[in-house]
Amino acid sequence: MLHLDLDAFFAAVEQRDKPSLRGKPVVVGGTGWRGVVATASYEARAFGIGSAMPTMEARRRCPNAAFLAGRFSAYRRVSEQVMALAHELSPLVEPVSLDEAYVDLGPTHPGLDAAGVSALAEGFRARVRATTGLTVSVGAGPSKLVAKIASDLRKPDALVVVPADEQRDLLAPLPVRRIPGVGAVTGERLARFGIRTVADLAAADEAELVRMFGKAHGSGLRAYARGIDPRPVVPERDAKSVSAEETFAVDLTDRRELVERARRLVDRVAVRLATGGVSGRTVTIKLRRYDFTTLNRSRTLPQPTASPREIAQAATALLETLDVADGVRLLGVGVSGLTEYTQQDLLAELDEPAAPGEEPGAEPGGAESGGAEPGGAEPGGAEPGGILPQGSTAPYGPPAPARSGWSPGQDVTHDEHGPGWVQGSGVGRVTVRFEGPRTPVGRIRTFRDDDPALHPAGPPVW
Missing domain, CATH: 3.30.1490.100 (DNA polymerase, Y-family, little finger domain)
Structure with missing residues (x-):
């Protein structure tokens, strides 16, 4: 199994398409005072900004970051390119979100050893970079659980391959929160019983875990801690x-x-x-x-x-x-x-x-709607296509427009100056930086927000 995870996806696409933002803190999400962060660049994460944080808290921590509303058409285009490359590896591809998927190599590459998996995954990572300009972290292991954990270990831009006979050694020292289904509340309950690492959970008495969490959850947690995960890769899932x-x-x-x-x-x-x-x-x-x-x-x-x-x-x-x-x-x-x-x-x-x-x-x-539920909403406040199950690749809709009609980060074109993006707007004015993914850092111009020469545009081509 492979787990593919594009690094800081929304923010990375913004930095790719906007040369002036490369190497700088970028926050994508609801830009209003009730907004919520969807994704932060690694430069922004250095200030402690993360997904689901209120935008106002993110602004307090890093007031000089670029706060953008999000461009779903651009993210969707990149996602489709990456998923197409994943389908070249195997027909069994299960998208989890726009930037994340599982791939089962079994049907097309039976019997691969660790070296073979590494070569295959590195080739995929190189094609993603060449096709999209982005980096992807990949974890490989005998199950979805191990592949997912492996992809998170050395982000960003990393590959971690875990052979079956090494998975217990990998899992054992990790904090118990790494196990799916162990959130803050479950983690605190386990800690009260001295269960703090995956090794502790693997060695715990199953009857006691069942008593604490119920049959399915208690037994499942112990199985995960031992690296047992029978979940298959499901190529398609319908919207609920x-x-x-x-x-x-x-x-x-x-x-x-x-x-x-x-x-x-x-x-x-x-x-x-x-x-x-x-x-x-x-x-x-x-x-x-x-x-x-x-x-x-x-x-x-x-x-x-x-x-x-x-x-x-x-x-x-x-x-x-x-x-x-x-x-x-x-x-x-x-x-x-x-x-x-x-x-x-x-x-x-x-x-x-x-x-x-x-x-x-x-x-x-x-x-403009800035609120978002963790894991279910989207940058800019307009949820991408509504409530969808994991694995759905239904098209994401555009973010709701700001009250001025222009959203920060939005792609535009001007009859005289050409393509660019909105840096900000208000009091009847809109400021645009004219640059693109393969140009130098661009110049800035300010216009009336109803300037007939300024038009919304689609995302630039990489």
Whole structure:
């Protein structure tokens, strides 16, 4: 098994495409005061900045870092290139996220020894660098567990191969938190019983672990500690749900405003359902209150739907059941129970006249949303395609635009100056640095934010 992990992926793509940011701290995520860090460059990590940290805390630790909203089209393009290279190694490739995957070499390379695996993996790493300009850390071992742990040991830009007869020696001295399923709470419980390393866990009494954590979890932890992991590589997994959410700059208490925000979220969800050719039966709303308590309500419909009207009706009805008087900081809408079957004529929906004040075909709007749940959200606050299971490679949607219409890090082009990216915007102005992945550090120009010569653009070609 191989575990592939692109190093500081989102930030690395930004540094690749923006010469002025190379070697400097870069933070990708929600840029608002309620934003959350998605990825930090290694230069930013030196200041203690990491994933899921509030953006304001990251700004406090490193005020001179570049804080960017994220460019999902660029990340998706690179991910597709890397996954294509992984499929050249084996047909059994299981994407875990845009920047991470498992590869089972068994079908195409049976009987490889450690030297053969090393040569194969180094060739893959070289092709990734040549194709994308990025580095990838690779771990190899007899199981997904060992491969994953190995890829994390010497990051960034490293290869660690662990033969089967060496895996116990590798695992034994590691902290018990390295084992999947051992988080902060489980780690503290184990520490109270003197179990601090993987070797301690491997030697623990299984009956005691079962008593503490239950049959499946307790036995599973001990098996992992002994290097036993029978999980296969699963090449494809279907999305379980599609969702969109928004974190507000100011707590909202006006129910009418919340209904309008929910309608915009429904529009985004409907587009994603249509793109995936699926519909769903269960509509869910997620509401995070002023005190960070989170409420979820759901309604199952008589038949699957991808209709924005039907989803909005259900979401609005669910919202009516919740008290919003004290303030709402986050709102989300999702559809689950997905199937390719639907009875609606979606073409009729697409031909509906625009609502008053809307242009036909207009993209749903919304303020910049900076909030993100660890492991499930995204830079810029617009979650990539909603809630998807591990292994999904569904397209990531673009981040919600900033209130000025320009997001930090966004690709643009100017009729006179050519391609560049947004360094910042506000008070009616937008500042652009004109450079690209293969240019010198570029010059800076400031324009009115409604300058007709300035246009959004796609990501530059590496």
